[in-house]
Amino acid sequence: MTIDLETVARERGIKSFLISYSDLFGVQRAKLVPTAAIKGMQKSGAGFAGFATWLDLTPADADLFAVPDPQSLIQLPWKPEVGWLAADLWIDGREVEQTPRNLLKKLKADAAAKGFQLKTGVECEFFLITPDGHGIGDAADRQEKPCYDQSALMRQYDIITEISDAMLALGWNPYQSDHEDANGQFEMNWAYDDALVTADRHSFFKFMAKSIAERHGLRATFMPKPFIGLTGNGCHAHVSLWRDDKNLFEDESGDLGVSALGYNFIGGIIRSADALCALFNPTVNSFKRINAPRTVSGATWAPNTVTYTGNNRTHMIRIPEAGRFELRLADGAANPYLLQAGILAAGLDGIENKREPGKRLDINMYTDGHTVKNAKKLPLNLLDALRALQQNTVLKERLGVFVPAYVKLKTEEWHSYARHLTQWERDATLDC
């Protein structure tokens, strides 16, 4: 049944809608539309000049239309008179294929045609910092090993519970929140769901955490490594593949309770891991989280090598229990739609081509990683990751026109970074 947004607005007291989309860099763009105009917008979309955002369009391109998906409607918990809508992008009556939500929807439809549905949960880590971005939001949060710090958690009770209560009211089934491994760092978990639902919620969560923190005089950041000596912001994903109500990764007789199909899916991720970094670790700063030296707390909790294991957090992929795995590669900067799209594309390649993940390693990678021979290393910087993506035929084929568009814009970003003269260079080179 079609949802009529004008009727819904009247029933729920919505005065305006934010018609929102995520561009290739994960920046959320929106137009604010009064309810009186939503009927036309629901049909034809809100108009944008696409070139003005990160989509690889030109100023000469025709109007970009963001057509809202009524299923994604969320009333802003902190301002219920506004309804947020995730949108799909169109130009000249055609879907803009390289845009993240359109891309995920296409991959989701391809998977569905083969009888597969990806379900994921994401673990969003973020810091609460001062508005100027330089300090931890709570000056008393100074423990050397701050993970699960009860008092520091309770000092941010008002912000954390406002977000958690909002998720409860939205029906996301949040189940826990904690202080994470860095000073000022928190994580909030809600139930896993269909990959597109999770991607929409993940986008909205970032918007919500930032908005609510701001209302309390602080700033929420998902930056992968905002403080060099502290643990970074990961975005671990818990992955399973379903057909109807059956989890296809579950197999009592399989190693660790995971089916052969599940291991093939993992094999696909392992095969493309270096290229996936371009999507999962999409900023210059991302590579200060993976491949990082030990933090003050004792561990980075981030991988540097392409390996998998059982219930052991020192590897890129962990199988904590039967029927699912945790991918620990992505960070807080990952575009929620591209995170799901990358998992799906690489995983289905693994299934279709029966990729083997290799031998499971049951060692502490942080202390004994050097003893592992022949395991692929993760890229050391964004440029290497982009080159790996460019060379990955599997992802190029499955992600289509997205790959050249993304590589082009991200390479420009790399050049913009490389043009900066840093203090480190001056310190290390002035007396050369």
Ligand SMILES: [Mg+2]
């Ligand atoms: Mg965590």
